Amino acid sequence: MLGGLVGVLDQVEFRTLAAAGLAFATVVLLGKRTIRYLTRLKMGDSGETDAEALRAHAASKANVPTMGGVLICGAIFVATVLLADLGQFYVQLGLLVLVWLTVLGGADDYLKLTASRRGQGRQGLYAWEKLVFQLGIGLLVGFFLYRHGIDVVPGIDPATGSEISVLNHRTDQHVLNIPGQRTYVPGEPSLADGLLFLGRWAFIMVAVLMVAGMSNAVNITDGMDGLAAGTSGIVAIAIALLALIAGNERIAVPLLVPSIPVSDELAVMAGAMGGACLGFLWWNCAPAQVFMGDTGSLALGGLMAYIALVIRQEFIVLLMGAVFLIEIASVVIQVGWFKYTRITTGTGRRVFRVAPYHHHLHLGGWTENQVVVRMWIVTVLLAIVGLATLKLR
Numbered sequence: 001m002l003g004g005l006v007g008v009l010d011q012v013e014f015r016t017l018a019a020a021g022l023a024f025a026t027v028v029l030l031g032k033r034t035i036r037y038l039t040r041l042k043m044g045d046s047g048e049t050d051a052e053a054l055r056a057h058a059a060s061k062a063n064v065p066t067m068g069g070v071l072i073c074g075a076i077f078v079a080t081v082l083l084a085d086l087g088q089f090y091v092q093l094g095l096l097v098l099v100w101l102t103v104l105g106g107a108d109d110y111l112k113l114t115a116s117r118r119g120q121g122r123q124g125l126y127a128w129e130k131l132v133f134q135l136g137i138g139l140l141v142g143f144f145l146y147r148h149g150i151d152v153v154p155g156i157d158p159a160t161g162s163e164i165s166v167l168n169h170r171t172d173q174h175v176l177n178i179p180g181q182r183t184y185v186p187g188e189p190s191l192a193d194g195l196l197f198l199g200r201w202a203f204i205m206v207a208v209l210m211v212a213g214m215s216n217a218v219n220i221t222d223g224m225d226g227l228a229a230g231t232s233g234i235v236a237i238a239i240a241l242l243a244l245i246a247g248n249e250r251i252a253v254p255l256l257v258p259s260i261p262v263s264d265e266l267a268v269m270a271g272a273m274g275g276a277c278l279g280f281l282w283w284n285c286a287p288a289q290v291f292m293g294d295t296g297s298l299a300l301g302g303l304m305a306y307i308a309l310v311i312r313q314e315f316i317v318l319l320m321g322a323v324f325l326i327e328i329a330s331v332v333i334q335v336g337w338f339k340y341t342r343i344t345t346g347t348g349r350r351v352f353r354v355a356p357y358h359h360h361l362h363l364g365g366w367t368e369n370q371v372v373v374r375m376w377i378v379t380v381l382l383a384i385v386g387l388a389t390l391k392l393r
Helices: 002-009 012-040 052-059 069-083 089-113 127-148 200-221 227-246 249-255 265-284 293-310 314-320 322-345 357-363 368-391
Strands: 151-156 163-168
Touching: 012 069, 012 227, 012 265, 069 089, 069 265, 069 293, 089 127, 089 200, 089 265, 089 293, 127 200, 127 293, 200 227, 200 293, 200 322, 227 249, 227 265, 227 293, 227 314, 227 368, 265 293, 293 314, 314 322, 314 368, 322 357, 322 368, 357 368
Parallel strands: none
Antiparallel strands: 151 163
């Protein structure tokens, strides 16, 4: 019986499900205690906003405890440490991304939420300070992932004719996996012709843009009860499936998608992320008893981007997380157009009623609950489409 239990624990699929269950239970069981603690520390939302049209909406959420992301990230960390193989490089780097962005978001939340109590000093991190740390972790991720993906293969010294070891930079870990593209020759484990291999700096640039971009995108999406947690949970569960496929050569090669050895261990981390987000919804659904804040949103976005980079499925993950991209794009468009028209016409104009886009929908007549649930539905459909594209090659 003991041997059977050990055998089950050795299966990454079981550990993925167990991590999701453990993270869910951790958030649900510790939620009330954490909310009381944050309330005692007066870590509540100020209920203020610069957008006049949203002041009534923001005021209704005044004093709701923020920094609930410590629940999400803490649960992901514990479940990963207990159930993933900590000897694997991908897991170690993933934990670094999680801790790095959790601390960054936590510092920003703490400075913002204690500003009125302190009476002076910092009102949160400056935007450029957060961006520097986001770009920094993206740079580290890109550098070490690229280096880890280099193979040492046998070769011949042209001068002496003797066998030597050479570095092979053209591996499936460096392929830019374009939708519809075959990574392997059908029926064979050899790489297909016409693949685009990213060089060191191109790979690092993709990593920096993915980590910083997704981190900020999820952060901007976190503006309604259950919106960021629900959409992140859906995408995380889909990413767990992608990681299980990428880490199993017998599945990945026939599907003609990149096969990345031991990357299936990241399915455990993705499963924990999905479970933690669903558990957080227990406390964050309308009316929210706690918000995740930057503490949770920065880490969730960065972690999704990191796993996508490892398994070489950036395009599919971006498709699944299109809600996040729409949200951040709406802010960029709104700010850019307002500044441009103010310079050219003297009066700033807006494309949306207000940005991010979920508030545009809200002011257009949708209730907050309708906006949130419909964005969940869209994300589920996008996740299904993303997984279906694995067969379209």
